[in-house]
Amino acid sequence: MAENDTTGADFLLVGFLMSQKQGVIAFTIFLFIYTVTIMANILIIVLVRMDQSLHKPMYFFLSNFSFLEIWYITTIVPKMLADILSKRRLISHNGCITQLYFFFVFGAMENLLLGVMALDRFLAICYPLHYPIFMNDRTFVQLTGGCWVFSCVSLLLPAVSMYQLSFCGPLVIDHVFCDFSPLMKLSCKRNSLSEVSFTIISWIVILCCFFLIMMSYIFIIVTILRMSSTARRQNAFATCASHLMVVLIYYGSAMFIYIRPPGHESFPFDKVLFVFCVVATPLMNPIIYSLRNQEVKTAMKRMIARLKVLRSPV
Template identity: 70%
Template sequence: MAENNTVVLEFMLVGFPMTRKQEVVVFTIFLLIYVLTISANILIITLVRVSRCLHKPMYFFLSNFSFLEIWYTSVTVPKMLADLVSTKSTISRNGCILQFYFFFFLGAMENYLLAVMSLDRFIAICYPLRYPAIMNERACAQLAGGAWIISCMSPLLPAVSMSQLSFCGPRVIDHIFCDFSPLMKLSCTRNSISEISFMLIARAVILGCFALIMVSYIFIILTIMRMPSTAGRQNAFATCASHLTVVFIYYGTVIFIYVCPTVQESIHLNKVVSVFYAVVTPLLNPIIYSLRNQEVKAALKRAIIKFRGLERVAVK
């Protein structure tokens, strides 16, 4: 067995069983989603940077969120695309562990950033007079910087301990990327430091951030309901609707995968859900924020008008 352990230098990713024609269709769809995701998130970052009306804490965190989504989807999708056009879908042992680390580093960051954004909305609605003083530039930078640092450290122990594990049996990962559970099934050691630490950290991050978000929104809703003005209530709900929609889409999938127990028979369902939160959700988020946010739409219209004006001047 020890001799067999040293042989495992790479893994084979199974993905979804498909015919060649189906792979071409899926490749085209994934490539289109990836290009749109990168483009949409770059557009939001650019709008926040160039539009003075978007120089607010809410949009500072939104630009951080868009920057995160670009790298979050880039950890898995390019490899998926390469596997779809390749006859041999393999990944090295070290490459697999690195993919696991960066995917969950950025996944943790998404949790922390959603929690920070809910805190921002809580202060803005529940303490509007103190909001400018509390959420100043320094506080926003500290919150965002702290979230990035903590996220970077969160999966460090599971990833380092995983790199020390021996892997037995078949080197086939029955998944679309190096997710934790399919990878651990190949380990010779059960209940290892990697497995225990990951489950504790993942549940603490996911459930802790989700609880903070829900508590924030309970206070937000109670405050909104006490507002005397109907227009004020509608405006307050509008500022929270986009963020709350993203929260429910994101947590509806990650809680299913990483918190609720799953059975062996649901492995294909897990793959479908993983595709949704790793590929589809990063595209939905900028669409939700841009289509449901009046300030973002107004900034986009002004940017288009300005661009067309400059284009006409250049032509003349």
């Protein structure tokens, strides 16, 4: 503990070191991506809500995933955009912990929801006759509600205990937001309850969900390969390909950042990977699901046709 306790003071977010011109360019790009991401995910939610053919568990989970992505990116990007053009990239102690809490609540929820979506595909493909019994209206609502409750409650312990931590030295966070590892480097006490509980929860949520997803897809692939009909195999692969692509993109970056052994941080590189994970991925998800899903594309065409009819003169 080399320096004075500065608990309660503002934190300085280093962000990306850029010239003013580069900052304007970065601001424009990130604002465009953020706007398109919000609009694309809202479109998915509206489609699922309005089109009767999409009133299925698979699309109920997809609309929840889109709703989650809106809040996931909103937790980080507006503050990041403000900091890009600001000379004082400060965030209060309470604001920092609050941002960290909600970011990881939505992150945990994303893991759990991807796992539930994999389970849904497993039941639909491996047990098609029993699927309506297993995945009825009550079941998929309870699964989604359970994911939200678990995410909010499980992150309370590390967040509340972090409010009570003392931070020493210059409160400079070498990141674009209040991430856990760079924040812990400023703590006067290492291996605190917050750090231990967060590490355990991260490993459990990420690895257990990833294991569930991989096991589900092993059984799915085996079942698909045993199908005698080529058309059925193609249809089954098509319904899973989008979800599997999102899973691989998300877990590839999330595992690298959050389940490495302690002492292997590389914050400058992590910032770049983080921007891809949090800013680019939520934009890619609705594109992947819409462009590779025939039912979504058909529903979108019907909605466009209805809008044309409404706008046409009587």
